[in-house]
Amino acid sequence: MKLKCSKKPAxxxxxxxxxxTLVKLVYFEPxxxxxxxxxxxxxxxxSIRRYLTSNTAYGKTGVRDVHLELRNLTICGRTGNLHFIRxxxxxxxxxxxxxxxxxxxxxxxxxxATGGGAYKFENDFRTMADLELLKLDELDCLIQGLLYIxxxxxxxxxxxxxFENPSDTQNCIKRSCCLDNLFPMLLxxxxxxxxxxxxxxxxxxxxxxxxxxxxGTFLGLCCLLTGCETFEEALEMASKGDSTNVDxxxxxxxxxxxxxxxxxxxxxxSSFGHMMSKEKRDSISKEDLARATxxxxxxxIGSIARMCAVNEKIERVVFVGNFLRINTVSxxxxxxxxxxxxxxxxxxLFLEHEGYFGAVGxxxxxxxxxxxx
Amino acid sequence: MALSGGADRGSHSMDKSITLPPDEIxxxxxxxxxxxxxxxxxxxxxAYYSTVQHKVAKVRSFDHKAKETDGDPLYEISVQEEITAxxxxxxxxxxxxxxxxxxxxxxxxxxxxxxxxATGGGAHKFKDLIEKxxxxxxxxxDEMTCLIKGCNFVLKNIPHEAFVxxxxxxxxxxxxxxxxxxFPYLLxxxxxxxxxxxxxxEDKFERIGGSSIxxxxxxxxxxxxxxTKRFDELLQLASKGQHTNVDxxxxxxxxxxxxxxxxxxxxxxxxxxxxxxTDKEFSKEDMAKSLLHMISNDIGQLACLYAKLHNxxxxxxxxxxxxxxxxxxxxxxxxxxFFTKGEVQALFLxxxxxxxxxxxxxxxxEEDNPNQYSWGENYAGxxxxxxxxxxxxxxxxxxxxxxxxxxxxRLERQLVNLPLLQDPxxxxxxxxxxxxxxxxxxxxxxxxxxxxxxxxxxAVASQKDQPEAVERAEKFRQKYRHKLQTLRHQPFAYGSLTxxxxxxxxxxxxNEFNFPDPYSKIKQKENDMxxxxxxxxxxxxxxxxxxxxxxxxxxxxxxxxxxxWGAKAVxxxxxxxxxxxxxxxxxxxxxxxxxxxSHNNDKILNHKLFLTDK
Numbered sequence: 001m002k003l004k005c006s007k008k009p010a011x012x013x014x015x016x017x018x019x020x021t022l023v024k025l026v027y028f029e030p031x032x033x034x035x036x037x038x039x040x041x042x043x044x045x046x047s048i049r050r051y052l053t054s055n056t057a058y059g060k061t062g063v064r065d066v067h068l069e070l071r072n073l074t075i076c077g078r079t080g081n082l083h084f085i086r087x088x089x090x091x092x093x094x095x096x097x098x099x100x101x102x103x104x105x106x107x108x109x110x111x112x113a114t115g116g117g118a119y120k121f122e123n124d125f126r127t128m129a130d131l132e133l134l135k136l137d138e139l140d141c142l143i144q145g146l147l148y149i150x151x152x153x154x155x156x157x158x159x160x161x162x163f164e165n166p167s168d169t170q171n172c173i174k175r176s177c178c179l180d181n182l183f184p185m186l187l188x189x190x191x192x193x194x195x196x197x198x199x200x201x202x203x204x205x206x207x208x209x210x211x212x213x214x215x216g217t218f219l220g221l222c223c224l225l226t227g228c229e230t231f232e233e234a235l236e237m238a239s240k241g242d243s244t245n246v247d248x249x250x251x252x253x254x255x256x257x258x259x260x261x262x263x264x265x266x267x268x269x270s271s272f273g274h275m276m277s278k279e280k281r282d283s284i285s286k287e288d289l290a291r292a293t294x295x296x297x298x299x300x301i302g303s304i305a306r307m308c309a310v311n312e313k314i315e316r317v318v319f320v321g322n323f324l325r326i327n328t329v330s331x332x333x334x335x336x337x338x339x340x341x342x343x344x345x346x347x348x349l350f351l352e353h354e355g356y357f358g359a360v361g362x363x364x365x366x367x368x369x370x371x372x373x
Numbered sequence: 374m375a376l377s378g379g380a381d382r383g384s385h386s387m388d389k390s391i392t393l394p395p396d397e398i399x400x401x402x403x404x405x406x407x408x409x410x411x412x413x414x415x416x417x418x419x420a421y422y423s424t425v426q427h428k429v430a431k432v433r434s435f436d437h438k439a440k441e442t443d444g445d446p447l448y449e450i451s452v453q454e455e456i457t458a459x460x461x462x463x464x465x466x467x468x469x470x471x472x473x474x475x476x477x478x479x480x481x482x483x484x485x486x487x488x489x490x491a492t493g494g495g496a497h498k499f500k501d502l503i504e505k506x507x508x509x510x511x512x513x514x515d516e517m518t519c520l521i522k523g524c525n526f527v528l529k530n531i532p533h534e535a536f537v538x539x540x541x542x543x544x545x546x547x548x549x550x551x552x553x554x555x556f557p558y559l560l561x562x563x564x565x566x567x568x569x570x571x572x573x574x575e576d577k578f579e580r581i582g583g584s585s586i587x588x589x590x591x592x593x594x595x596x597x598x599x600x601t602k603r604f605d606e607l608l609q610l611a612s613k614g615q616h617t618n619v620d621x622x623x624x625x626x627x628x629x630x631x632x633x634x635x636x637x638x639x640x641x642x643x644x645x646x647x648x649x650x651t652d653k654e655f656s657k658e659d660m661a662k663s664l665l666h667m668i669s670n671d672i673g674q675l676a677c678l679y680a681k682l683h684n685x686x687x688x689x690x691x692x693x694x695x696x697x698x699x700x701x702x703x704x705x706x707x708x709x710x711f712f713t714k715g716e717v718q719a720l721f722l723x724x725x726x727x728x729x730x731x732x733x734x735x736x737x738x739e740e741d742n743p744n745q746y747s748w749g750e751n752y753a754g755x756x757x758x759x760x761x762x763x764x765x766x767x768x769x770x771x772x773x774x775x776x777x778x779x780x781x782x783r784l785e786r787q788l789v790n791l792p793l794l795q796d797p798x799x800x801x802x803x804x805x806x807x808x809x810x811x812x813x814x815x816x817x818x819x820x821x822x823x824x825x826x827x828x829x830x831x832a833v834a835s836q837k838d839q840p841e842a843v844e845r846a847e848k849f850r851q852k853y854r855h856k857l858q859t860l861r862h863q864p865f866a867y868g869s870l871t872x873x874x875x876x877x878x879x880x881x882x883x884n885e886f887n888f889p890d891p892y893s894k895i896k897q898k899e900n901d902m903x904x905x906x907x908x909x910x911x912x913x914x915x916x917x918x919x920x921x922x923x924x925x926x927x928x929x930x931x932x933x934x935x936x937x938w939g940a941k942a943v944x945x946x947x948x949x950x951x952x953x954x955x956x957x958x959x960x961x962x963x964x965x966x967x968x969x970x971s972h973n974n975d976k977i978l979n980h981k982l983f984l985t986d987k
Contacts, residue, residue: 270566
């Protein structure tokens with residue numbers, strides 16, 4: 001995917017996606033700075049570069065996903081590394097303050113931002129740090145970002161992967177694949193909430209539907225039920241739990257399969273169905289609860305995604321979003337669900353850069369814009 | 374006979390004892406047959422068929438040729454015993470199952486029944502208990518089949534069974550007319566889990582999908598989050614909560630609406646989305662509300678996706694999750710409306726709790742061929758919608774404890790639509806809808822209450838020779854007054870409330886206490902008087918021109934109807950002036966008609982004229 005760069009915007013090059021729970025930041029670190037350029041480089045620009053690239057953690061909650069770094073990327077005539085950074089939206093004001101402290105506004109760069117927060121925090125950026133945001137639509141950015149990353153690849157490897165033998169727990173393997181014949185695809189973005197898009201071409205897409213039972217629900221319910229505080233904690237607990245202690249299965253109601261309707265005994269009949277009984281409530285562990293929450297939310301998303309794929313007559317379903325970050329339980333479950341309920345007709349695909357595509361899309365917009373700054 | 378259990382039942386930890394008033398809950402057990410039982414997670418529904426013996430006033434001989442001057446009546450009325458087939462359905466909590474089974478066994482006298490049809494998840498668990506107590510063999514039937522059979526039955530036989538719920542409208546419940554062709558439709562049964570069933574014909578249906586996020590999830594998660602154990606309590610909490618404190622809305626992310634996608638700021642972007650990011654504690658009410666929205670929206674969304682795929686526009690919701698609870702119905706209605714952009718309406722059923730029991734019963738009663746008959750709801754013996762909703766009806770709840778009943782009488786003749794009707798589905802015979810029109814409702818409820826004394830007196834007078842008539846008449850008074858009170862608080866309890874249904878209710882109550890026709894003597898007197906003029910009137914009408922004749926006939930018909938309803942006024946007139954003639958009656962009533970009822974009569978006039986034009 002070639003970018004038409006009418007002019008090179010000034011450094012630093014950022015793309016920002018301010019979501020409901022997380023802020024995703026993409027930063028381009030130029031590696032081809034000539035001595036001349038370095039001489040002219042403004043002090044605060046240098047300090048920003050150094051701060052971002054020499055740390056992998058920022059403050060208490062900021063993280064740089066080093067494993068996702070795209071190295072030696074050439075873009076708009078410059079070569080460098082693309083870094084992927086995230087921090088909670090709750091820390092947004094601190095971030096803006098930092099921008100003020102580092103005199104970001106003196107750098108004649110455009111701050112491209114997408115996501116709801118671009119609208120919500122627009123004023124704060126202006127009043128607190130004298131920064132003007134270029135607001136972009138989140139779905140546009142998502143798609144453009146996704147297509148770009150897929151086209152440049154992941155440091156020589158494919159960006160896209162799927163699971164072979166999703167129903168077989170022993171032999172379920174992750175396999176990479178190329179997203180050729182991309183379109184049409186059903187894109188399911190699982191963030192705090194979920195958006196389901198039908199994408200027909202680079203510029204032709206529609207939002208089919210969405211659901212409010214998303215990553216935010218998983219984390220929120222987990223925190224309430226188990227007292228955990230972070231996504232990582234929640235996933236850690238879930239990996240050790242057994243949801244069948246919490247969920248009521250078909251066999252718990254029918255004593256076996258419900259053959260008439262082709263429902264296996266092991267299928268979940270009612271999520272959290274056992275929790276109506278006090279005895280059961282007292283006997284389960286936090287891990288079980290976390291697992292049940294994860295499974296419930298994931299299966300529901302899978303269900304909705306499948307129905308949409310059938311209604312829209314699309315066979316390729318791509319799942320993205322930070323809900324899937326370090327979350328193999330969910331990715332495998334989604335792969336299984338798509339495969340099982342569609343009897344092999346639908347395939348679930350995943351992308352390594354999960355929740356960053358919006359930010360990448362915003363970043364790309366910076367390079368495309370032909371403003372006279 | 375009061376029952377108390379407990380002493381010898383140490384083994385059953387769930388058993389609760391209760392005093393069952395005879396003749397009030399399990400009625401007509403002596404001749405009961407064809408038992409069926411539907412045992413759910415927490416509620417049991419028992420069904421049986423029985424016969425009721427009651428009096429009917431019939432005209433014996435009628436000879437209109439004779440005796441214009443004689444004082445003797447023109448025809449005789451005799452009171453006969455008639456047997457009506459009646460279906461009984463009773464709903465109660467599982468905790469009372471043992472006591473109820475004992476009661477039934479004790480009162481079952483003349484039965485040859487050997488089998489009881491059972492369905493529901495609990496049928497498995499209680500099989501042994503039922504077989505032991507009732508000495509009947511338990512024959513299990515598939516739950517889904519029973520549900521669909523039951524659904525088809527109520528949709529075809531009970532008028533105003535289905536309704537649309539609109540929380541902020543003048544009339545919350547908008548009842549639907551019975552459609553002659555009910556297929557195809559989608560039934561979403563929300564029990565512990567959700568089953569989505571496409572019904573194409575009486576015998577053809579398929580479970581096309583489902584969800585594990587249902588009533589069990591609401592109950593389970595609700596219990597974990599709020600420490601509330603009872604389902605109804607959870608719903609109560611939910612009705613008082615503010616979900617916006619717990620959920621992440623679009624405006625929390627965008628600072629407003631997501632305009633380009635048409636997502637308003639108030640939409641829920643992420644359920645429980647605020648729980649992760651704030652440290653504060655949430656109230657039970659808020660969490661319960663969030664949970665309710667989360668589950669209702671999810672079910673609604675899935676329902677819409679299936680409806681769209683199968684091109685279905687009739688979507689009915691049933692299952693214990695709903696229970697006629699207003700908040701739940703509202704959230705589901707909203708969800709369906711949202712996801713179909715207003716194209717599909719969520720429909721609910723008045724008797725959704727009974728569908729399984731009705732279906733199981735029908736499976737057992739196949740040889741009686743119940744579908745070839747028409748069945749009517751017996752208002753006297755039926756509890757009505759939402760009678761167990763605690764916040765709405767403390768009166769009724771206290772009275773019947775936790776029991777809810779439905780009774781259906783088999784009608785003598787099958788009901789069919791008038792063949793001349795242009796569009797049967799849109800025809801509404803009642804000109805005033807008292808469920809909607811609060812002013813008229815107050816007026817008519819008052820009228821019937823006011824007239825009650827008179828009716829009671831007439832009832833007693835019509836059976837002067839029977840000693841217990843006074844006692845029975847008093848019971849009738851209590852019963853009917855209670856029904857009127859119920860209707861005052863819940864006009865929608867039995868579907869659309871109309872003057873006709875108030876009259877029917879009164880008739881059912883009278884029949885209940887063996888007063889088949891308290892007005893029989895009066896009617897006889899009035900008819901006598903009227904019949905004396907019959908030939909004269911016919912002759913005078915024949916002398917009119919064709920057009921004049923049509924109008925006169927219609928006016929006469931209307932006057933006759935009004936005549937009937939103004940029974941008190943008429944009987945007063947007759948008593949004071951025995952030579953009261955038809956002409957005078959017509960004039961007097963025309964005056965009355967114009968004053969009070971002309972607006973209604975115009976409508977009746979139009980309907981009937983329309984019919985005769987055909």
